[in-house]
Every structure is written in C-alpha cells, then in structure tokens.
C-alpha cells in the first residue's frame with residue numbers, strides 16, 4: 011500500500027490477527043462460515059472454480075473445498091493466510107491461499123464460477139478512498155459469464171458509523187454486468203470475549219451476465 015492510499019480507517023490486519031490470536035481471533039472469526047453463507051453452501055454454489063476474497067482465517071474457503079470445489083482464497087493479511095493454510099493442511103484439503111490486496115488482484119486462474127465476499131466489501135467501504143470502487147470494478151473480470159457472486163456485509167444501520175446500505179450494494183452490482191441481483195436482510199455473526207453477537211447485515215446474490 012502506498013502513502014497515497016492511506017485513509018484514517020486503514021487497519022493493519024496482520025496486527026489484528028496477531029493481537030487476537032490468544033483470545034479466539036478477531037470478532038469476525040467465528041470458527042466457521044457466516045450462518046447466512048453456510049445456508050447456501052449445499053445449494054446454489056456453482057463450481058468447480060470458486061474464489062473467496064478477503065478469506066480471513068479460511069473457514070469458508072475450507073468449507074467450500076470440503077464440498078469438492080477448486081478453491082482460491084485471498085486476503086491482505088499474511089497472518090490470516092498462514093492460519094488458513096495450516097487449517098486446510100490439517101484436514102488434508104487443497105486450497106490455493108494467497109496474500110493479495112483485493113483492490114489490485116492478480117489471479118491468472120480467473121474467471122471463477124462462484125465468488126464469495128464475506129465481510130470484505132464493508133471493510134473497504136469503511137477504509138474509504140477509492141478502495142471499494144477499485145474492488146468493485148475488478149469483480150466482473152473475475153466472474154465467468156453466468157457465475158454467482160455472494161456478498162455478505164454489515165449494514166450501516168447497525169449504528170457503528172460504518173457499513174453498507176442496500177442502495178450501495180445494488181449500485182455496485184447493477185446491470186448490464188450483473189443480473190438478477192437480490193439483497194436479503196440477514197444477521198451477521200461476530201464473537202468477542204467468548205460471546206456471540208449478531209449485527210444487522212445484507213446478503214447479496216447476483217449473477218454475472220452472459221453477454222455483458
């Protein structure tokens with residue numbers, strides 16, 4: 011990241027993962043996929059090639075690999091990726107985990123048949139600058155025609171002063187690049203100090219247009 015890109019909400023994710031290692035991980039690390047995404051894992055995931063962007067400690071990517079998908083998963087945090095690699099290796103699963111910045115992705119194995127974003131877009135919106143726009147502009151090139159994209163994000167309505175709105179999500183996944191966009195109100199799970207929390211959020215599902 012260059013100084014030009016720095017904003018007041020830049021977070022050092024390596025530090026966050028390192029500092030919380032002994033207390034169960036950051037609040038979003040609930041030890042498994044978000045419940046709203048777990049519900050779609052056995053239906054509606056197009057394969058074989060699946061991408062998880064901002065994969066964190068890897069539980070969603072690993073759940074997808076367990077179901078036989080060829081999973082690539084990226085995160086800006088090397089600490090998170092090392093943790094994710096160790097978990098996958100412990101289960102004997104092959105997942106291509108890479109340290110990459112979602113605002114400047116380089117993925118020669120694109121395009122993918124399904125793309126997952128569990129909590130990344132809202133992090134980029136929170137960071138400000140042009141991070142979310144750069145990410146959203148790259149997504150059509152990562153999704154194969156007909157691919158399904160899932161985005162899970164905390165709602166601005168949560169009252170923490172950050173998050174996304176349904177309007178922002180719909181504007182980011184508009185026609186002609188994306189079709190059939192649905193935005194469902196869901197609860198986003200978090201865990202802090204051993205306690206489960208639930209935040210209002212959204213699950214967006216959309217399909218990459220066949221001919222855009």
Ligand SMILES: C[S@@+](CC[C@H](N)C(=O)[O-])C[C@H]1O[C@@H](n2cnc3c(N)ncnc32)[C@H](O)[C@@H]1O
Pocket residue numbers: 023038039040044063064065066067070084085086087090110111112113127128129130133134
């Ligand atoms: C809210 S966490 C969600 C992690 C994981 N997807 C989950 O559901 O547990 C957001 C993740 O995005 C990663 N992240 C933040 N900015 C990023 C960027 N520019 N490129 C790639 N990953 C990023 C963070 O390191 C963090 O792991």
